[in-house]
Every structure is written in C-alpha cells, then in structure tokens.
Amino acid sequence: MLERKLRKDRTEVTFVLPGDEPPGPVSVVGDFNDWKPGTHTLTPRADGSRAVTVKLSAKQVHSFRYLAAGDYWFDDAHADAHDGINGRLHT
Incomplete structure (x- = not known):
C-alpha cells in the first residue's frame, strides 16, 4: 500500500x-535511490505493519520495486501503473 502526503514542493510517500x-x-528500491538495496528499509509500525517514508520531488514519475531476503523481488499491487516488472509512482 502507498500512503501520500503532498507538501509544497515534494510528496512524502510511505511504502x-x-x-x-x-x-x-524488505527494502524499497527505485530510481529515487539509484536502485540500492537497504537504502530505504521498511521498519515495524505500532499497527503491526512495516513501512518507510521517502521524500520525492513533486510532479515526477518514479519506478520502484521491493527487495526481500533471499533476493526476492516483488511489486506493489497499489502502484499507479506498471512498466514491465517495475511499479510506477506519480508524485
């Protein structure tokens, strides 16, 4: 799931x-972090889910995927669109 908060010049996206x-x-990897695993690792939340918030420039399109242990890559069904194997996020 994706949660978004619009700010003046950016969008805060919580994965x-x-x-x-x-x-x-699990980490979220994408063009916003040069596809580097571990840069944005999801951490536990009080409700039992896990999440990470990334600040992104407004009015952009970003590609992303998730990477879990064991080199397991997967997509987010809640992405705005999909481009081949990558999810697409419109800020």
Whole structure:
C-alpha cells in the first residue's frame, strides 16, 4: 500500500507492507535511490505493519520495486501503473 502526503514542493510517500509477508527484511528500491538495496528499509509500525517514508520531488514519475531476503523481488499491487516488472509512482 502507498500512503501520500503532498507538501509544497515534494510528496512524502510511505511504502507499507504487512509485518510478516514476506518474512525477513524488505527494502524499497527505485530510481529515487539509484536502485540500492537497504537504502530505504521498511521498519515495524505500532499497527503491526512495516513501512518507510521517502521524500520525492513533486510532479515526477518514479519506478520502484521491493527487495526481500533471499533476493526476492516483488511489486506493489497499489502502484499507479506498471512498466514491465517495475511499479510506477506519480508524485
């Protein structure tokens, strides 16, 4: 799931996943962090989910995916669109 907060010149996007699916550490990787795993690792929230917030420039389109333990790549069904294997996010 994606949560968004619009700010004056940026959009804060929170990437949210269940707390245990998939198991182990998960990071969101995309063009906004040069596709570097571990840069934006999801952390537990009080409601049992896990999340990470990324500040992105407004009025842009970004590609992203999730990377879990064991080199398991997966997409977000709530992405604005998909471009091949990548999710697309419009800020």
